[in-house]
Amino acid sequence: MTDILVYVPNSGKHAAEVLTLARTLGDVSAVAFDDAAEGLAGEYGAAKVYRVDAPEAADYFVDPKATVLIDLARQAAPGFFLLPSTDEGKALAARVAVALENGLLTDVSGLEADGTAKQDAFAGATLVTSKATKGFTLATVKTGTTEPAPAPGSPAVENVAASVSDADKRVRITERVDEPAGDRPNLAEARIVVSGGRGVGSSDDFALIEKVADSLGGAVGASRAATDAGYYPHKFQVGQTGTTVSPQLYVAAGISGAIQHRAGMQTSRVIVAVNKDADAPIFGMADFGVVGDLFQVLPQALEEIDKRK
Amino acid sequence: MNIVVLVKQVPDSGLARQLDAQMRVDRNGANNVMGELDEYAVEAALQLKEAHGGEVTVLTLGPGQATETVRKTLAMGADKAIHIEDDAVGGSDALTTSAILAAALGRLEWDLVIAGAESTDSNMGVMPQLLAARTGAPALTGVRKIDTDGTAVTVEHQRTNGYDVMTANLPAIVSVWDTINTPRYPSLKGIMAAKRKPVETLTLADLGVEAAGPAAAQNEVLEAADRPPRSAGQIVTDEGQGGTALAEFLAAEKFI
Ligand SMILES: Cc1cc2nc3c(=O)[nH]c(=O)nc-3n(C[C@H](O)[C@H](O)[C@H](O)COP(=O)(O)OP(=O)(O)OC[C@H]3O[C@@H](n4cnc5c(N)ncnc54)[C@H](O)[C@@H]3O)c2cc1C
Ligand SMILES: Nc1ncnc2c1ncn2[C@@H]1O[C@H](COP(=O)(O)O)[C@@H](O)[C@H]1O
Numbered sequence A: 001m002t003d004i005l006v007y008v009p010n011s012g013k014h015a016a017e018v019l020t021l022a023r024t025l026g027d028v029s030a031v032a033f034d035d036a037a038e039g040l041a042g043e044y045g046a047a048k049v050y051r052v053d054a055p056e057a058a059d060y061f062v063d064p065k066a067t068v069l070i071d072l073a074r075q076a077a078p079g080f081f082l083l084p085s086t087d088e089g090k091a092l093a094a095r096v097a098v099a100l101e102n103g104l105l106t107d108v109s110g111l112e113a114d115g116t117a118k119q120d121a122f123a124g125a126t127l128v129t130s131k132a133t134k135g136f137t138l139a140t141v142k143t144g145t146t147e148p149a150p151a152p153g154s155p156a157v158e159n160v161a162a163s164v165s166d167a168d169k170r171v172r173i174t175e176r177v178d179e180p181a182g183d184r185p186n187l188a189e190a191r192i193v194v195s196g197g198r199g200v201g202s203s204d205d206f207a208l209i210e211k212v213a214d215s216l217g218g219a220v221g222a223s224r225a226a227t228d229a230g231y232y233p234h235k236f237q238v239g240q241t242g243t244t245v246s247p248q249l250y251v252a253a254g255i256s257g258a259i260q261h262r263a264g265m266q267t268s269r270v271i272v273a274v275n276k277d278a279d280a281p282i283f284g285m286a287d288f289g290v291v292g293d294l295f296q297v298l299p300q301a302l303e304e305i306d307k308r309k
Numbered sequence B: 001m002n003i004v005v006l007v008k009q010v011p012d013s014g015l016a017r018q019l020d021a022q023m024r025v026d027r028n029g030a031n032n033v034m035g036e037l038d039e040y041a042v043e044a045a046l047q048l049k050e051a052h053g054g055e056v057t058v059l060t061l062g063p064g065q066a067t068e069t070v071r072k073t074l075a076m077g078a079d080k081a082i083h084i085e086d087d088a089v090g091g092s093d094a095l096t097t098s099a100i101l102a103a104a105l106g107r108l109e110w111d112l113v114i115a116g117a118e119s120t121d122s123n124m125g126v127m128p129q130l131l132a133a134r135t136g137a138p139a140l141t142g143v144r145k146i147d148t149d150g151t152a153v154t155v156e157h158q159r160t161n162g163y164d165v166m167t168a169n170l171p172a173i174v175s176v177w178d179t180i181n182t183p184r185y186p187s188l189k190g191i192m193a194a195k196r197k198p199v200e201t202l203t204l205a206d207l208g209v210e211a212a213g214p215a216a217a218q219n220e221v222l223e224a225a226d227r228p229p230r231s232a233g234q235i236v237t238d239e240g241q242g243g244t245a246l247a248e249f250l251a252a253e254k255f256i
Helices: A012-023 A035-043 A055-059 A063-076 A087-099 A206-216 A224-228 A281-285 A294-308 B038-052 B064-076 B094-106 B127-135 B188-194 B242-252
Strands: A003-008 A027-032 A048-053 A080-084 A105-111 A116-121 A126-132 A137-141 A156-161 A172-178 A192-196 A219-222 A249-253 A270-275 A288-291 B002-006 B009-011 B032-034 B055-061 B080-084 B112-116 B139-148 B152-159 B162-169 B172-176 B199-202 B219-226 B234-237
Touching (some): A003 A035, A012 A137, A035 A048, A087 A137, B064 B080, B080 B094, B094 B127
Parallel strands (some): A048 A156, A105 A137, A192 A249, B002 B055
Antiparallel strands (some): A116 A126, B009 B032, B152 B162
8 A cells, every 4th residue: 555654743633634634545654753743643543653763853943853754755755745734744845845856735635545635725715626746745734624533553663763963953942932722722623613803892802702612612713803903812813824723613703704714714614603794704604693793692692501501 | 134035926815816727826817916924024124124234135936917016015115126037937836936936046145035924825835945945044934023133033933822932043034924013005205216126037047947837847736616605504683682593503503
């Protein structure tokens, strides 16, 4: 069977999705730089794990990992090399592409064993089928496109010792600032997302969005108009220049539904909108919509949800 | 400090866009604008120039109408521009584009290259890293803050749950998100001054690049289709019962 090389980051769901998709294409050889990634590879059915030991790699941006991946890709001559479509995944894929002069597909949402790939174009308005015509299929996989399915096994582990060369120490990470995630689920991976837009009107009033999110056990999101106005921190922005979400339920309150916003949420399974403008484009994609003032509608919904719990 | 800003003209992302019969981005419409994130790259370059002196050169690869985008950057305050324009370029993939831009960068003296974090037509977000690989310069991508002391560049790399402070010696390549600044509008004076600023037009032959276009591309688009519209949902108008109706829908869908 074709060998599928997969770069596994240490964060959960997206990595599990890429591994699950990869398994449908052939035997998976996972590249893991730490224990968490190695664990994920085993849990999601990798046949083999390259366990890279390069402790210094974490102190530098992209280059040390890229060097290791380029070497492995050269040796393994895989049919596919898949990475998650994150900043890091895309950066690593770009490095591999130039080093091996191999084409690159980004943000694929599906792959077939014959190499055809599904991609979204124009913020998801157009669906494209594409294919690598030379070399192997080097692709970054968009989040939320495959339902992760565990397939625990005990992969063969090959240890790879990598020292970080001076050339790869050019971009030093001097500080990592983690902003507290709070008690709510992670936005990118949440099953339910409740987002507020400019219509929420102030940062104080975002408390109402938080209440709805909490009563449903969901994450809070925001439109760019809301983050730009300072109603809610930028890291919660959903859309083309924010986070892409693909939850089971997406609630948009006071959001008009601009194309750049839709780009980040249109693959949600169920979409609910509350907006006082009956002509807001968001209603065109909603499974359920309420034309009304969110300050009337949401408190009443909250009361009703509490009653039903 | 010599700064090169990479800008790409794209179809306006707020309007309907399509692929043409050859499965390329249709650039023939009237709705072409500067890549929305590239405006932030231009602004970042202008602010660094204002603080440290030097020159801002704009570099673009694109068809003839991309001149409008070049003019806009000059009106915003960039000093000069290089426009690579060649009919053989159409249908190139990202790898080829990076080879062409890298050849142009090779002819210039620069301390810093600033790009958008992604173009708003292809949204690949890989060009700065491809160029880093080709030029040998370090890449600090996806940033929301840049500082430099003239020798090194220090940035905040934006992540979903925080940011990383990163630093590298110059020359370096940086790409920026829309959180970094608020781009200025060209002033009337700027628009007038732009008419006198130098724009150099280069062809692939000038750059010594031979392979480009569809023949050099390593992937191809086989098909394109509009995303099927979502089936029409139920829309109710709130007359005092909207919240209850919403909760009922959520209960029926088993979210409560
Ligand atoms: C390069 C680029 C990237 C972008 N990236 C993103 C992105 O990642 N994410 C994103 O979201 N946007 C993005 N945008 C911005 C996008 O174009 C829109 O401007 C933005 O999504 C609008 O946010 P909004 O819907 O909250 O605001 P508006 O469009 O102003 O809509 C507010 C809505 O609230 C409704 N409303 C007001 N008061 C109430 C009330 N009391 N009750 C109910 N409804 C009410 C109004 O009817 C209106 O429909 C981007 C734009 C560009 C150019
Ligand atoms: N044809 C081009 N000419 C100049 N700059 C480009 C071109 N294509 C991409 N870029 C730059 O690279 C960034 C990322 O592009 P992309 O990788 O295509 O998403 C853009 O925001 C531009 O700054």
